[in-house]
Amino acid sequence: MIVVSLKFPTRKFHATPWGRQVNEGVVEWPPSPWRLLRALVAVWHHKFPDVPESEMEDLVTLLASSPPRFHLPPASQGHTRHYMPINEGSNEKRTKVFDTFVALCEDDPVIVTWPELELTSEQKKLLENLLSAMSYFGRAESWVEAELLNECSIETDIYHLKLGEPAPEGFELIKTLLPTPAEELAAWHATTLNQLRERKLNDLIQAAYAKGKPTEGIKLSKKDELVIQEAIPASVLGALHADTSELRKAGWNQPPGSQSLNYIRPFHAFASFTNRRKPDSSRKKRPTVAQFLVSSPVRPRLTDTLTLGNRIRKALMCCSKKIRQDDNTSIVFSGKGEDGKRLKESHAHAHILCESNDKFGRITHATIFAPKGFDHEDELAFARLAKRGLISNEDPHDIQMILVGIGQPTDFQRGSLQLPSSRTLATSRHWISRTPYVPTRHMKFKQADRENAVTRHRSLVRELQKLIRWELKQRDHLAHLADEVMIHLLIDQPLSGLKEAGTYLGGQWTPWLKFQLYRRSGGGQRSSGACYGFRLTFPEPVTGPIALGYGCHYGLGLFSAERVGE
Known part of the structure; x- marks a missing residue:
């Protein structure tokens, strides 16, 4: 069964x-x-x-x-x-x-x-x-x-x-x-094929007769035969591929192969029923993750995660405004309260995190993560985004957003045939930068620390570690581990003489400076144009995503699990 x-x-x-x-x-x-x-x-x-x-x-x-x-x-x-x-x-x-x-x-x-x-x-x-x-x-x-x-x-x-x-x-x-069924379809296909051949041949004979041309020896051409073969499906799978609008134009009163x-x-199938929807307090935990496949003739590279993240946020805000009865954008997408000011919980609203799993370093999927969770109207906004996609006058290539699923981070750890297991949503002790971290605060150096390269480097590492620990304390699920995490600054990569920190995109080493490091519109607190990468080792496994620093709500400062489950 x-x-x-x-x-x-x-x-x-x-x-x-x-x-x-x-x-x-x-x-x-x-x-x-x-x-x-x-x-x-x-x-x-x-x-x-x-x-x-x-x-x-x-x-x-x-x-x-x-x-x-x-x-x-x-x-x-x-x-x-x-x-x-x-x-x-x-x-x-x-x-x-x-x-x-x-x-x-x-x-x-x-x-x-x-x-x-x-x-x-x-x-x-x-x-x-x-x-x-x-x-x-x-x-x-x-x-x-x-x-x-x-x-x-x-x-x-x-x-x-x-x-x-x-x-x-x-x-x-x-x-x-x-x-x-396949057996009946095969019999229908053979009968209908002969009927279409006879009809086409009769049309050719009638056309020749009308023009006064001889009708002997008229037969179907290879092109005529091909058109007839393509007109009707030979298998169940072929029948299911038929385009509804084309069938209606062709005059089919029912799809061929059906x-x-x-x-x-x-009789009482549509009798009124009691709505048994449970109140929010008794419903299961709100989903915190929505994941989309990104489809386009030319998909952007991961280095443009800020631009795509910004486009997705604007589209979600527009979809949310259309869905909600009060004609206001959901605060989980805008990050602002009814007064128009930023939320006190600065990282509780949506993070739009792009990832690349293909051989060209292009963005394959986008994950929307909000620690506070999504309500029913937010989920409808995701459906609307999947239907309309991303349309921009600035970019000639429209982007289709295919909704993979909505749930908790652990729901996306197993992976599927369309997407491998997500390393940004994995559970691990060991995490490494996938996109560059841009500090949100200026680092303070003493005069004595500026005397030579060694002391400057030590001071830089110390100040960056302070910033990372401060960032982790702003995340509820990581705050208790902020003082215990081991933070290693990625500076040199000894492979092929490369001396710039970065990441592999499509099998090619890509320095952090190749990434877009600032938003062309909107605010956001940042120190300078410097960017860095880190390896974080927690005392116990933690579940992603982890995104820190400037632009973390648009894909910068994103970490990937280096060893899943350890």
Whole structure:
């Protein structure tokens, strides 16, 4: 048996059935297996490109071979109305658009089961990874927490009926879209292929006859054959790749490679239910981390972490303002109170930390970390950011932000196929600078310390150690270890004669001075243009992230675990 659980943290599921217009106010309930399998394929493309196509095809072919059963939790139906602008010449008009959704409790899952199917160990691992990486299901507003369960303890009483079979008492029939099983798809493909060939050949004959040309010997060209072959899918995976807008333009009343089956649904499926949302005081611990993949034709290098961090912050503030009912930006993103002044807890708001895991030293993902945690509206702002991305008039390359997940730092230590385990969120005693530390205070040197290079260096090390300990005391989870941590200043790197401290980016040694060291806009306290790197050794393992100094909320002063778990 295969059992999939789908929970919706935002308590809404947005999806319109195939063949229905959004303003009809019809919602897809239960969610169609066609939509679920397309979502798995989308996650595979975006987050697991290294998984062979053959493995993905085997998985979706298996899931398409049998119609699943469902358990639907108590739900009700709601909608919002938006007046969207339509530009017609110089006169701007607006049209009313209905956004209909299913409202349900975030703790009650939709259960999808395939009672007759079994997964191999490889297929089970792949499906687990795909489901855990799925961030939304339906439209982008429908956040989802999907997982593969070992067993099903809930009765799945929503199932398909054979053609002509009446619905049981108390149930109604609902048309639901499913992929066609591979055997039926192969037969349909062969028949439809011959029909398209005959139709195209007849068109060519009619065209030649109309022009008075001979019709003997007319046959399809290689180009005609290729167009016909590409018009219809030959496999389940190919059918799931079809673009909805292109299918509608081509006149398909149903996606090729799909089938509509009658499912039963209780008449009271949308009866009002009691909202069992728990108050904040009794809910589980607030999430403190949100992680995004960074996708763009030209991704910025880690040396530009200040610029990208600043862009992400501005975008999050804009998204937060759109989400919140009071039309104000969340203080976790702005770092300012209602009076416009900086928070007394100077490091409790969001840190935007960029990291590079590729061979070119370019930013692969961004982690948003806030010690005070994120509330429900902040999580909706993350969803909005993932939908809109980063758009800038100054940068011709738009950046897409793909939400990987939201949780605690320990949730990102295991890693996945789309991202390795995060060393900035690891647990370790040994930490080393990943981006340069820029002091926020001027260092004081006595006149006697300036006499020669040896005394100047000793004084520099002493003053920097004081600054690092002071910085650590400003972080609640590190303050108790500030006086005991061992701080080693990184100055010389004896590799290939390099004499500047720095870090490896894409296999190439990059000095700290190659990094952008000041923000082009905004404030921030900094001493001078000098920058440094350190190795920190704590008396006990600590969990990241650790970001210190000027620009630490935008990615400067970031440390990486040197030895994970030690």
